[in-house]
Amino acid sequence: MASWVNGTVQSGVTGIARPSSQRRQMQPSRGHRSIIRGRIRSFGASATVTLQAGFTVSSGLSGATSNYGFFGNLAAGAGNYNCYMSGTAPNYFAGDMQFDKTVTAGGTTTPQTINKNAGAVNFAAADASKVVTDSLVTANSIIVATVATNDSTMKSVQAVAAAGSFTLYANAAATAETRVNFLVIN
Known part of the structure; x- marks a missing residue:
């Protein structure tokens, strides 16, 4: 299930703006997934925005034996990437980076x-x-x-x-x- 939302955050909004939020609960043995999709098209004229995130996983995702903020399991192949960042902004990792x-x-x-x-x-x-x-x-x-x-x-x-x-x-x-x-x- 997917949704697409274009919206405007009014200048009076000072908390959290979620253009679209979808949460699917599964049986405990099957896992838990939280999906947030959406795009803020514009902000009100006098709005001050300090943080905008396109994809967020909260620290509450912690109840399983293994917890992944993002899980990619693609097989190696031409044009296949588990994570592909084509933007020119730097990538930031605060925690330990582990390589096989x-x-x-x-x-x-x-x-x-x-x-x-x-x-x-x-x-x-x-x-x-x-x-x-x-x-x-x-x-x-x-x-x-x-x-x-x-x-x-x-x-x-x-x-x-x-x-x-x-x-x-x-x-x-x-x-x-x-x-x-x-x-x-x-």
Whole structure:
């Protein structure tokens, strides 16, 4: 069920204006959904508006084992995005941002295949480069990599992207096993 509302908020309104609000209650085992849709077309001539939100989920959405303000479950495919923001305004996240990642266990210093946007690999003592195979990487990927161990010689790395992999080049060979964290941005 969808609705479309165009409205004007009069200048005397000082509280909340909801052009359209829809709430659907479901059986407890099925979940709960709140949907708000609408557009404020204009504000009264002397109105002072301090906040306008196109989509809002209240802090009251908290009774389930898992609670999501927005849930996207699209399969990967050309033109498919779970979240697509085409506006030029910055995006703000106050809470922790979590990325699916693989952190290679200590003692494992062989080349790794990590098909995720984030992870960590280990350089063995005397290693000066490491190839990471990653199906998400293209030649145009931006890869942010940081040395995460206080090694006496290996202090930084450069990441060079290729189709399906990237190579980490150390400024100097590692003295001991040294962890490097990475983030792939496409």
